[in-house]
Amino acid sequence: MALTSLPFAAFAIITGIVYFAVPKKQYQWVVLLIASSFFYVYNSFQYTVFILVTIITIYLAATKMADISKYTKAEVKNHKAEWSKEEKKAFKDASQKKRRRVLAACLILNFGILFLLKYFNFFSGSIASLLGGSPDEAPQIHLLLPLGVSFYTFIATGYLIDVYRETVEPERNIFKFALFVSFFPQIIQGPISSYNKLHSQLIGEHKLEWINFKQGVMNIFWGLFKKLVIADCAWRGIKAYYANGGLNGTADFEGYGGTMVLFISLLYALQLYTDFSGGIDISRGICRIMGIELEVNFRQPYFSKSISEYWRRWHITLGAWMKNYVFYPIAMSDLSKRISAAIAGSSFGKTAAGKHLSKVFTTAMASFIVFLCVGIWHGANSKYIGFGVWNGLIIMLSAMLGPVYDKSRNALHINSEAAWWKLFQMLRTFVIVLIGYIFDIADNFTNAIQMMKLIISDQNKSVFMEQIKTLGLYKTEYATIMLGAMILLYISIRLEITSLDTPGELLERRSGFIQWLALLGLIMLVLVLGTYGPLYDPAEFVYMQF
Amino acid sequence: MEELMEILEELRPDVDFAAEKSLVTGGILDSFDIISLVGNLNDAFDITIRPANLVPENFNSAEAMLALIEKLQEEE
Numbered sequence: 001m002a003l004t005s006l007p008f009a010a011f012a013i014i015t016g017i018v019y020f021a022v023p024k025k026q027y028q029w030v031v032l033l034i035a036s037s038f039f040y041v042y043n044s045f046q047y048t049v050f051i052l053v054t055i056i057t058i059y060l061a062a063t064k065m066a067d068i069s070k071y072t073k074a075e076v077k078n079h080k081a082e083w084s085k086e087e088k089k090a091f092k093d094a095s096q097k098k099r100r101r102v103l104a105a106c107l108i109l110n111f112g113i114l115f116l117l118k119y120f121n122f123f124s125g126s127i128a129s130l131l132g133g134s135p136d137e138a139p140q141i142h143l144l145l146p147l148g149v150s151f152y153t154f155i156a157t158g159y160l161i162d163v164y165r166e167t168v169e170p171e172r173n174i175f176k177f178a179l180f181v182s183f184f185p186q187i188i189q190g191p192i193s194s195y196n197k198l199h200s201q202l203i204g205e206h207k208l209e210w211i212n213f214k215q216g217v218m219n220i221f222w223g224l225f226k227k228l229v230i231a232d233c234a235w236r237g238i239k240a241y242y243a244n245g246g247l248n249g250t251a252d253f254e255g256y257g258g259t260m261v262l263f264i265s266l267l268y269a270l271q272l273y274t275d276f277s278g279g280i281d282i283s284r285g286i287c288r289i290m291g292i293e294l295e296v297n298f299r300q301p302y303f304s305k306s307i308s309e310y311w312r313r314w315h316i317t318l319g320a321w322m323k324n325y326v327f328y329p330i331a332m333s334d335l336s337k338r339i340s341a342a343i344a345g346s347s348f349g350k351t352a353a354g355k356h357l358s359k360v361f362t363t364a365m366a367s368f369i370v371f372l373c374v375g376i377w378h379g380a381n382s383k384y385i386g387f388g389v390w391n392g393l394i395i396m397l398s399a400m401l402g403p404v405y406d407k408s409r410n411a412l413h414i415n416s417e418a419a420w421w422k423l424f425q426m427l428r429t430f431v432i433v434l435i436g437y438i439f440d441i442a443d444n445f446t447n448a449i450q451m452m453k454l455i456i457s458d459q460n461k462s463v464f465m466e467q468i469k470t471l472g473l474y475k476t477e478y479a480t481i482m483l484g485a486m487i488l489l490y491i492s493i494r495l496e497i498t499s500l501d502t503p504g505e506l507l508e509r510r511s512g513f514i515q516w517l518a519l520l521g522l523i524m525l526v527l528v529l530g531t532y533g534p535l536y537d538p539a540e541f542v543y544m545q546f
Numbered sequence: 547m548e549e550l551m552e553i554l555e556e557l558r559p560d561v562d563f564a565a566e567k568s569l570v571t572g573g574i575l576d577s578f579d580i581i582s583l584v585g586n587l588n589d590a591f592d593i594t595i596r597p598a599n600l601v602p603e604n605f606n607s608a609e610a611m612l613a614l615i616e617k618l619q620e621e622e
Contacts, residue, residue, distance in 0.1 A: 165598030308576065323577055328597040331581045340585070363581045399578060 001043055003188060003282050004227055011039065012286055015184075019290055025205035032179055032202060032290075039184040040147060047146030050117070054110055055178045058156045061106035062163040062170040065099045069166065103164045107157060114153045117145055122380030148187040150377060154321050156181045159195040161325050168196050176203050185283040189276065191297040191317040198294070206291030214515075216289035218504035221522045223281030228530035230484035231275035234267050237471040238441075244470050246443070247450055253470065258458030260467045261451050265434055268441050270485060273302065276315070281502070296501050300492045305425035307394045307432050308367075318377070322370045330369055336362035356403055364399040368392035378440075383448055387439035394432055480529045487525075550612055553586045563608045570602040580605065587611070593618040 001008045015035040022028055041048055072095040076088050083091070159180070162168040171177040180199050241256065241264050249255030256264070277298040284294045301314035311319045330336065343349050344358035375388020398405070414421055435452065442448035491503050500506055507515045554563040561574055569575045575583070583605075584595045593615060604614045 165596075167598055167601060312573070312576075324597070324600070327577060328581075328600055331577075332584060332595075332597055337585075359582055359585075360578065363578050366581075367577075 001039070003279055004224060011035070016286075016289060019206075020208045025207075028205060029176060029179055029203045032183065033175060036179060036182045036184040036187070040182055040187065044147035047149075050113060050146040050149065051152060051182060053113065054153060054156050055174070055181050057106055057109055058160050058181075059171075059174050059177050061102050062160055063172060064102050065164055066170045068095050068099050068102075071095070099164060103160065106160060110153055110157055114149060117149060119376075119380040148189075151190050151192055152181050152187060154192045154318075155186075158192070158321055158325060162195055171199065179203070185286045186294060188283075189279050190315075191280060191283075191295045192321050193295055193317065194320070198292075201292045204291075208289075209291065212288050212291055215502065215504040215508075216285045216287075218507070218519060218522075219281050219285030219288060219502050221285075221519065221526060222503050223278040223283075223285060224526045224530070225484070225522055226274040226278030226281065226488065228526055230481060230488065231271050231278055232530075233473070233477050233481050233484075234271035235275070236477070237267055237473050238264060238271060240471040240473075247447065247454065256454075256467055257460055257463045258454035258456070259460055259464035262455045262459075263464070263468070265438055265441060265451075265455075267481075268437055269302070269430075269434060270481070272437065272440070273298075274484075274488065284502075299501075300496050302430055302433070303426055303492070303496055304429050304433075305422060306398065307391060307429055308398070310429055310433055311391070311395075318374065322374060326373055327366050327370045331363050331366040336366065352403075357400065360399045360402070364396040367399070368396045371395065382445040383439045383442050386445045386448055387436050390436050390439065484529070547608070547612055549590060550587075550608060550615070553583070553590060554608060554611075557583055557586070567607045569607060570605045575605065587615065591615050591619065 001011065015031065018035075019028055019031045022031055040051060044051075072092060076083070076091060079088075159168070163170045171180065176199075179202055180195065183193075183198075183202060186193060241260075244250060244253050245255060247255050247261070280294075280297045284296075287294045295317050297316050299313040299316065301310050304310035304313055339362050340358050343354060343361060346354070348354040349358050369392070371392030372385070372388045374391070375384045375386070378384045378387065409416065438451050438455075439445070439448045442451055491506070494506055495501070495503070498506065503518075507518055510518075551563060554561070557579060558575070561569070563569075566572070566574060570580075580600065584600075587593065588595055595614070595618065599614060599618070604610055
């Protein structure tokens with residue numbers, strides 16, 4: 001049941017009607033839980049056991065940790081007079097150790113499941129090749145992925161770590177907790193919501209309000225526009241590229257040249273953004289109607305002026321998760337402190353470069369590890385590791401070489417506030433992002449390198465004009481993609497200037513007539529230009545596979 | 547407060563720390579800034595800031611940071 005399908009629309013509408021029709025508002029969350037359970041079982045019946053294991057183990061671990069904390073505080077309070085400061089500290093440390101053991105066991109179990117399901121075949125194949133055997137002979141697990149496993153595992157473990165850190169109180173009602181983990185609008189492709197931003201909204205009471213309804217519907221159609229008009233049309237071209245054998249070609253096709261590879265990469269950049277952010281817009285729209293605000297996951301990422309800024313604007317909730325639960329713990333660990341101190345204490349540490357490095361080296365290393373994790377999160381393939389290493393290297397180097405970069409800019413008398421310079425920075429960042437995408441498009445790491453070589457060495461317009469025909473898109477479809485991209489660009493610039501999040505918010509200041517006109521126009525565009533009908537096989541959301 | 551302001555101004559001379567109230571949520575301090583800031587604060591005030599303390603509310607303004615420092619000093 002894809003987010004853009006009619007059965008899903010019917011399911012969402014029925015859920016919405018029951019949600020607001022329920023006589024006692026304190027049971028609204030039960031409606032969401034039933035709907036989410038139905039949605040999960042309907043879509044991923046044979047793998048329901050995995051999400052249940054996650055819900056139950058994390059629920060138990062979180063309550064256990066909170067109970068230990070509560071008991072410790074009460075004991076320390078009861079023995080306030082008798083215990084010395086050292087005794088209190090020893091007691092607290094012992095209970096902290098217990099909590100840490102519970103946390104570690106539960107994290108190992110849940111990431112273990114994720115690892116087994118997603119990466120076992122890749123690693124067992126790689127180990128077999130290393131040992132000189134064939135990857136095909138290695139033991140394999142033959143399973144499809146449970147729906148949303150990468151998303152719900154991160155959502156649930158983030159909550160567990162928050163409880164461990166005592167920044168949130170645990171949910172004592174397992175059914176309410178189950179709703180937080182399995183909430184249907186975010187299970188397919190995120191966002192990776194944080195507990196303190198979402199949970200109270202899920203279990204709270206909500207009235208149907210006109211402003212929420214209007215903004216929600218607008219967001220849903222904006223998402224449908226991105227997905228059905230732009231992404232699915234572009235996807236047909238990309239699919240043909242794969243079907244024709246990519247660089248290697250087929251028996252009757254010689255393989256694509258550099259200009260086509262560049263064109264496909266650009267098409268992919270457009271498709272990936274509209275597909276993923278379009279899906280998020282639909283989810284956020286559905287939630288908005290029910291009075292629930294899902295976190296923003298995209299903020300015009302292609303306008304970023306540096307790669308680290310890009311990662312604060314693209315898949316924002318994954319970046320935030322990585323920052324809170326991977327980056328900070330590594331960068332603030334004792335090992336990092338010792339490495340920094342060792343650099344500062346060495347003779348190299350006395351030089352200007354050494355001083356700078358002692359400050360940023362461990363932070364840069366931590367961000368490299370984060371991007372390796374982001375790469376691996378996307379899937380088990382050498383190309384995703386290449387993708388992670390590429391992004392990590394750029395961020396690491398830009399942090400370490402920051403002063404050199406500033407100096408050369410000053411030496412060239414470049415005003416960092418000048419518009420042309422900012423535009424240049426955006427373009428430069430986009431090129432770096434595009435190189436990362438080539439890792440995504442490629443079959444594997446070697447193929448990605450071949451693609452990059454071709455883009456540089458094999459630009460040929462007449463070959464391109466011939467080869468573009470093999471994508472099988474009609475002129476009207478190119479026109480549709482162009483028109484869609486222009487509208488998207490215009491709206492993105494408006495959002496960037498106003499710092500607003502959705503087109504609906506942009507329209508809020510306009511008259512009612514303009515708002516209706518815009519909504520009807522959007523619906524018309526989706527109906528007339530959207531990719532569907534019995535002949536079309538609507539593309540699944542790209543991020544659904546992760 | 548003076549010592550804190552000195553550390554902050556050395557870290558990012560371009561920011562008006564006395565007036566700014568959304569240093570983290572407004573994206574003025576990035577995660578690299580936060581990590582160097584944490585190191586400096588730990589040394590200067592003899593405290594241990596942990597990842598759990600790195601919520602935006604603790605770092606959005608100089609006052610919030612001071613409150614966090616005082617809280618951690620009490621706990622030590």
